Amino acid sequence: MAKTAIDIEAMRALLEGYGPDLQFGTYLDDPPVPWDGAAVVKAAGQVCYASWGKARTANKDVQDYIDHLLESGHGSVLEHPNYSFLVWGISRSLTHELVRHRAGWAYSQLSQRYVSGKVLRFVERLEYQKDEKLHAMFEARIEKAAAEYEELAKILVAKQKEGEQILSAKAKTDLRKKVQQVARSILPNETETVIWITGNARSIRHVIEMRTSEGAETEFRELAFRLYLIMAQVEPVLFGDYRIVHFPDGTRGVKTRWRKV
Ligand SMILES: Cc1cc2nc3c(=O)[nH]c(=O)nc-3n(C[C@H](O)[C@H](O)[C@H](O)COP(=O)(O)OP(=O)(O)OC[C@H]3O[C@@H](n4cnc5c(N)ncnc54)[C@H](O)[C@@H]3O)c2cc1C
Numbered sequence: 391m392a393k394t395a396i397d398i399e400a401m402r403a404l405l406e407g408y409g410p411d412l413q414f415g416t417y418l419d420d421p422p423v424p425w426d427g428a429a430v431v432k433a434a435g436q437v438c439y440a441s442w443g444k445a446r447t448a449n450k451d452v453q454d455y456i457d458h459l460l461e462s463g464h465g466s467v468l469e470h471p472n473y474s475f476l477v478w479g480i481s482r483s484l485t486h487e488l489v490r491h492r493a494g495w496a497y498s499q500l501s502q503r504y505v506s507g508k509v510l511r512f513v514e515r516l517e518y519q520k521d522e523k524l525h526a527m528f529e530a531r532i533e534k535a536a537a538e539y540e541e542l543a544k545i546l547v548a549k550q551k552e553g554e555q556i557l558s559a560k561a562k563t564d565l566r567k568k569v570q571q572v573a574r575s576i577l578p579n580e581t582e583t584v585i586w587i588t589g590n591a592r593s594i595r596h597v598i599e600m601r602t603s604e605g606a607e608t609e610f611r612e613l614a615f616r617l618y619l620i621m622a623q624v625e626p627v628l629f630g631d632y633r634i635v636h637f638p639d640g641t642r643g644v645k646t647r648w649r650k651v
Contacts, residue, residue: 391586392474393624396429398422405442414442420449427471427591428452428627435459435467456627465651468592468628469494475587475620477613481513483579484609487601494593500584502574503567507539511582515609528580535578542573591628594621596650598632602643615642 398418405414417436423429432455436446447455459467489497500509512532518524546569550557557572559565589597594617600606601614621629632644 391476392472392588394426394430394471394473396426396433398429398433401433412443414440416444417442417446423449423452423627425625425627427473427625428456430471431456431459431467431591431628434470435464438467453627453630457631460631460648460651463648463651465592468595468651469590471625471628472588472590473594473621473624475617476584477587478582478584479513480583480585480613481515481579481609482577482581482583484607484613485583485585486579487607487610488585488587488597488613491589491593491597494590494596496588498586502577502581503571504563506566506570507536507543507573510536510539510577512536512578512580513582513609515580531578532580535576535581538576539573542576543569546572591621591625592651595629598629598644599646599649604637604643606643608639608641611641611643615644618644 402415402418405417408414423432429449429452432447432449432452435455436442441447459465485499489495489499512528512535514525514528518528546557550565550569557565557568559568598614598618598621601610602618603611606614618629618632622632631646631648633646635643635645637643
């Protein structure tokens with residue numbers, strides 16, 4: 391949905407402030423790195439050693455530069471570029487695991503308190519989709535859950551109107567919230583959610599590695615694998631070290647020799 395952009399020209403005033411013998415101005419003559427995230431990481435890394443003169447690594451060698459960072463575990467420069475994803479069609483059980491990743495992540499998730507039953511949807515696991523009986527059980531279960539939610543909400547609204555103290559509130563939205571926060575208690579883990587997530591290149595790498603591993607939960611593994619597919623296209627230099635692996639259960643993951651930079 392969104393990603394960091396670079397304005398490398400904004401460095402000109404800094405570079406031209408040094409003595410002309412250093413030739414730091416030539417830094418901006420390189421043809422630019424075509425991927426903003428990789429460009430940001432390289433530029434931030436080169437600040438550390440004032441690598442702006444003739445002996446610097448040129449932009450055409452950005453892959454070598456990044457590989458060296460990954461290999462030596464200089465991960466903090468990968469924290470500069472950020473990427474946002476809008477994820478839907480996933481279950482609340484998946485997001486419960488997702489939000490355990492704290493470092494370098496931001497989350498904005500659909501509220502079950504402020505949003506009514508009108509947008510209630512459910513996620514059917516692959517294991518159920520493939521089996522007639524399990525599929526039928528899923529359908530019956532979600533019908534029942536949706537109906538029960540509606541019924542509960544109706545009863546609670548009626549009680550609210552009768553003046554039930556614990557359900558009372560001043561503003562209209564607060565009245566709905568008081569009902570929905572109770573009614574949602576019966577919703578299952580397979581209730582769908584929508585979440586906007588933002589991570590930096592380092593934290594995204596960490597989630598891809600942990601959550602595409604063989605021990606990871608399969609719904610999360612699929613999400614992490616898709617994050618990898620997106621990042622491999624958007625930032626091929628920062629995510630180019632991963633190779634795809636196939637697990638015996640038919641799911642896919644990735645491996646790298648440079649884990650947890
Ligand atoms: C296969 C699997 C099974 C799991 N099973 C369980 C389970 O049974 N129960 C359970 O509760 N959780 C479980 N988890 C969740 C797991 O324990 C982590 O909470 C979750 O994966 C977040 O990862 P992280 O700790 O690397 O945190 P992130 O927030 O992703 O942090 C990234 C890295 O930053 C560093 N860091 C972050 N915060 C701190 C801090 N406060 N102090 C020091 N360093 C920090 C660490 O090096 C950390 O690895 C499981 C995870 C997996 C992948």
